[in-house]
Amino acid sequence: MPGTDPSPPLALRPATEVGADPAGGTLRTVLDWCVRYLLAPHPELGRTGSVCPYTAPSLRRDLLYLVELPGVTDVARISAAVGALRDQYQRTVATLPDDEAELLTYLLVLPDVDRTDPGPLDALQARVKDEFVTEGLMVGQFHPHCANPGLWNEDFRPLRSPVPLLAVRRMLVFDLPFLTGSARHFDAWANRFAGHLPARVRSLLSHRVVPG
Known part of the structure; x- marks a missing residue:
């Protein structure tokens, strides 16, 4: 459960702000990937529609936020940031009507995590998933070598991104x-x-x- 002593808020930026920033850097790279990949169909997906049907309405309502942790590779520090992000998400989602709450998405971008060794990030996601799910949240890892298979095609790897990141959103039916x-x-x-x-x-x- 979120602590009674809230963690300091992370400096989340809405996607509209990142998209309008000509010097958006890594966050702009991630946002461009969201638009080019998650919003598009894919021949290996195994179904019609976009790779992630959730992303388009989240972007339309300006409810997708990004935050970057440059220089952070230590699992303990990343874990602490994930806990802070969870608490921040819960505080924010509690203020939203249901139709917005189900679209609120946070992306924790980890540009300096080792992109050739996904083991630590995969293990962290597996470790925190229990707590997130218990609180009615979903947390997923994306990175260049994510081996998680697609639901409709086990040979497809839908969670591969150019930059390692963790995504947080509300659990849906x-x-x-x-x-x-x-x-x-x-x-x-x-x-x-x-x-x-x-x-x-x-x-x-x-x-x-x-x-x-």
């Missing part, structure tokens, strides 16, 4: 396929969204979940 690998994650999803499902459907879903 459509996130169930990302949460069936853990009973705890499924329970967190079910506690929020399964109340309107028939009991038989809930039972069928629960039997597809990996224990743990």
